[in-house]
Every structure is written in C-alpha cells, then in structure tokens.
Amino acid sequence: MKNVESVKLSPDATIRDALEIIDRGAMKIAVVVDEEGYLLGTITDGDIRRAILSGSNLDDTIEYIYFKSPTVIRPDTSRDAIINLCAINKIYQIPIVDETGRVIGIEILDRLLMPRQYPNKVILMVGGLGTRLRPLTENTPKPMLHVGGKPILHTIVERFASYGFTDIVMCVNYKSRMIKEYFGDGHRFGVHIEYVEEKERMGTAGALSLLPERPKDSFFVMNGDLLTSVNFEHMLEFHQANRATATMCVREYDFQVPFGVVNIEGAQIRSIVEKPVQRFFVNAGIYLLEPSCLDLVPKGQFYDMPTLFETLIEKDEKVVSFPLREYWLDIGRIEEYERANQEYDEVFDESEEK
Structure with a gap:
C-alpha cells in the first residue's frame, strides 16, 4: 500500500x-x-x-x-x-x-x-481447551479440527505465509503433541515454527511472557480458532502508518432487540422503537503489537489481551482499531464449526491456488 x-x-x-x-x-x-x-x-x-x-x-x-x-x-x-x-x-x-x-x-x-518476506513474528495462541466444541475436542485440540479437509491451524499458517509472514511461534497447551507432530519445524509449509509450552493456561496474552526472545519488530498475535481472509500486509501497513503501539482487528456486530424498546424520562414515555438493531464493534482476536507492549505483560500469570489493551489505553498509548470487512469466523461452537465447513471452499479455495 x-x-x-x-x-x-x-x-x-x-x-x-x-x-x-x-x-x-x-x-x-x-x-x-x-x-x-x-x-x-x-x-x-x-x-x-x-x-x-x-x-x-x-x-x-x-x-x-x-x-x-x-x-x-x-x-x-x-x-x-x-x-x-x-x-x-x-x-x-x-x-x-x-x-x-x-x-x-x-x-x-x-x-x-513479487514474493515478499517480512521479519515480523506471528504469535498464534493455540492452547485452548475448546470445551464448547465437545465432543469434537475430547481427543483433538480445537485448532486441529478439520475445516475444508485440513486443520484450522493449517489454514491460518498458509494465510500468513501467503503474505510473507513466515516466522511463527505457537503457544501450546492442550494436547500440544498433536500440533507439534503435525507442523514440526514448519519447513513443509514454507515457514519456521517455534513452540512455547504453557504449563498452565495463561489467557490470550499471558503466554507472551514466555517468549524465548523479544521480537524486534511489530508482531502479530492471533487466536488459533479463527478463519479469516483479512489482508495481513494491509493490517501491518495500517498499524505502521498510524504509528500505533497496538492495533486490534474489530468486526461489526449487529444485534436486534426482540422487543419494542421504550424510552422513558421519569414516568413519562418519550418514544417507542420497535425491535431496534444495535450495532457494535467487537474484538476479532487478531492483533498487532509493538515490542514495548511486552513490558506490561506479567510474568507467568494468566492475562487476557483485552486487559493489555485497557492498560495501554490508561497509559495513553496509541491504540487503534483495524475494521475487518473480509470473511471472519470464530469457531467456538458446533454450529460455527459446521458453518465453517460449508463456507470454506467458497472463501479459501481461490486463494490457495495462487
């Protein structure tokens, strides 16, 4: 860009x-x-x-x-x-x-x-238990569930690699052996993969305190149960153009109130709005952080990404949002898993042929 x-x-x-x-x-x-x-x-x-x-x-x-x-x-x-x-x-x-x-x-x-290679690390949080997807996750970690004939995590790795982001760290916990055996050092996927083992679950940001070395450049953090066609290059350029300390990918979410909403002032009714639609931006689970953010992550403790962003905001750091309008699906429940399999070919087949 x-x-x-x-x-x-x-x-x-x-x-x-x-x-x-x-x-x-x-x-x-x-x-x-x-x-x-x-x-x-x-x-x-x-x-x-x-x-x-x-x-x-x-x-x-x-x-x-x-x-x-x-x-x-x-x-x-x-x-x-x-x-x-x-x-x-x-x-x-x-x-x-x-x-x-x-x-x-x-x-x-x-x-x-032109083939491009970026130095920016990609940290994938893939240690979750996936309890809402049981019984599918009783013997398989959620990122390894197959969508479109391959593990969710396989697609994530391919997407980053297609944009030139090949330095990947996977933060693993639940049934980590399956993930390590499948991906190895990443060479067959055209990437380099290291692993950080969470002895206990540490939230969506806590495992950052376990990184073997501090990233030198802006780095991605992404939940390992997402499917998205976001342009990672554009997200990095947006982050850099805004000189942001942290960027959060956000998704517009519509919620329709199933009743007529009554607006009152004291005891008096001022208006009635029938089944209004409320629109919000929600956290899409994809982030770009500057290395300085790691100074705020407590060592060896459970710590979530929203808490890190709240701390950055309190410190008046430059925290920005990157609106996501491309395909995005958080595979947290059985119905979302089924939907992902139905939609996968239409969304991802074309990009995987390049």
Missing part, C-alpha cells in the same frame, strides 16, 4: 503538473482528489497521451481528461481479490479508499506478484 500524498492532484491542476508527478514517481499514476481528500478519479500517462493526440496542450487542466470511474479497493481487500481485479480490468494500480471514500493509498500489481 504505497503512500499516496506525493501523487495527489486537484482537478484544476494542469496536464504538465500531472506529467511531472507521473514521471517522478514509481507508481506511474496520479490520483485526483477534492479539497477534503475524497477520490474523484485517476490519471495515467495513457490518459495524457490520448489528450495530447486530441489537441490538448500541457497547460490545459486535467478536468476533462482524468478517468472519473476508477476501480477502487478497501484497506482490508485480500491480495487475491486485488490481483483478480487487476486482471479483469487490465490495470496495474488501484487506489485504496477508506469507508468514507477518501483515498489513503495505492496498491501496485507488480508489488503483489
């Missing part, structure tokens, strides 16, 4: 201005925005050449030549979806816009097609 500030233009900029930006940068594109940063369109060398052939000169404005209906993506669009959009539309750059339509970056096809 390339920084876009250097390639922004207003619609009253000249063709000469656009040429300077396009020739100066490696992105070979400029984005046209209004005064508040909302995307109006894009302009490329091809657009300029066609305009000149039609009689325009370099001091004319770009108002009538820039492309006003560009293909755009959101920050959480997956790598595979972006590549597909580029192929379908025969384009090599796609602006990234936020939920309001402001342009926040540009994705470049060549960059997506």
Whole structure:
C-alpha cells in the first residue's frame, strides 16, 4: 500500500503538473482528489497521451481528461481479490479508499506478484481447551479440527505465509503433541515454527511472557480458532502508518432487540422503537503489537489481551482499531464449526491456488 500524498492532484491542476508527478514517481499514476481528500478519479500517462493526440496542450487542466470511474479497493481487500481485479480490468494500480471514500493509498500489481518476506513474528495462541466444541475436542485440540479437509491451524499458517509472514511461534497447551507432530519445524509449509509450552493456561496474552526472545519488530498475535481472509500486509501497513503501539482487528456486530424498546424520562414515555438493531464493534482476536507492549505483560500469570489493551489505553498509548470487512469466523461452537465447513471452499479455495 504505497503512500499516496506525493501523487495527489486537484482537478484544476494542469496536464504538465500531472506529467511531472507521473514521471517522478514509481507508481506511474496520479490520483485526483477534492479539497477534503475524497477520490474523484485517476490519471495515467495513457490518459495524457490520448489528450495530447486530441489537441490538448500541457497547460490545459486535467478536468476533462482524468478517468472519473476508477476501480477502487478497501484497506482490508485480500491480495487475491486485488490481483483478480487487476486482471479483469487490465490495470496495474488501484487506489485504496477508506469507508468514507477518501483515498489513503495505492496498491501496485507488480508489488503483489513479487514474493515478499517480512521479519515480523506471528504469535498464534493455540492452547485452548475448546470445551464448547465437545465432543469434537475430547481427543483433538480445537485448532486441529478439520475445516475444508485440513486443520484450522493449517489454514491460518498458509494465510500468513501467503503474505510473507513466515516466522511463527505457537503457544501450546492442550494436547500440544498433536500440533507439534503435525507442523514440526514448519519447513513443509514454507515457514519456521517455534513452540512455547504453557504449563498452565495463561489467557490470550499471558503466554507472551514466555517468549524465548523479544521480537524486534511489530508482531502479530492471533487466536488459533479463527478463519479469516483479512489482508495481513494491509493490517501491518495500517498499524505502521498510524504509528500505533497496538492495533486490534474489530468486526461489526449487529444485534436486534426482540422487543419494542421504550424510552422513558421519569414516568413519562418519550418514544417507542420497535425491535431496534444495535450495532457494535467487537474484538476479532487478531492483533498487532509493538515490542514495548511486552513490558506490561506479567510474568507467568494468566492475562487476557483485552486487559493489555485497557492498560495501554490508561497509559495513553496509541491504540487503534483495524475494521475487518473480509470473511471472519470464530469457531467456538458446533454450529460455527459446521458453518465453517460449508463456507470454506467458497472463501479459501481461490486463494490457495495462487
């Protein structure tokens, strides 16, 4: 996700201005925005050449030549979806816009097609008992339950590896031998895997105090019972662009009150809202942390990730949310496990072919 500030233009900029930006940068594109940063369109060398052939000169404005209906993506669009959009539309750059339509970056096809390797560690919390999934978990740890013909944890490892995150630590506890025997050192999955053994269950953050060495870079922490198609590269870039100490992936959750809600003031009824829908953002169990966060995790104690975030907020650290709009499913109950198996092929087959 390339920084876009250097390639922004207003619609009253000249063709000469656009040429300077396009020739100066490696992105070979400029984005046209209004005064508040909302995307109006894009302009490329091809657009300029066609305009000149039609009689325009370099001091004319770009108002009538820039492309006003560009293909755009959101920050959480997956790598595979972006590549597909580029192929379908025969384009090599796609602006990234936020939920309001402001342009926040540009994705470049060549960059997506290049194999990348990131130094950032991935810490997977895979020691849970999975009591709500019994009897399925009586002999199998929850992350090793098969969805789509392979363990949930297998898919998680593949997803991180596909984005170039190959340095993985698994925090294990319940039936850890099964996990270690399946993954080994990770070489057959194209990753390197180490294990941290929790002698007692330590919560979603407590095991971080057991890491053999402190990460040098921002690092992911993720629960091992999730299936998601989130773009991990974009999440890292979002975290870094915000200079955050901690980033939490959040998911919008709708809840419909099954009754008419009565709003009262004293004894007087002011209004009645029939079965209103309440919307919340909920914790999606995927995090990015700076190494300094480890200073707040108590040694050898049960400690949950929400508690760590609350402490960071109290200390006035930069704590941000990354809205997740791609596929996400927390496999905590039998019905969610069954749903995951029904949806798996549609969501993940295409990405695993790349």
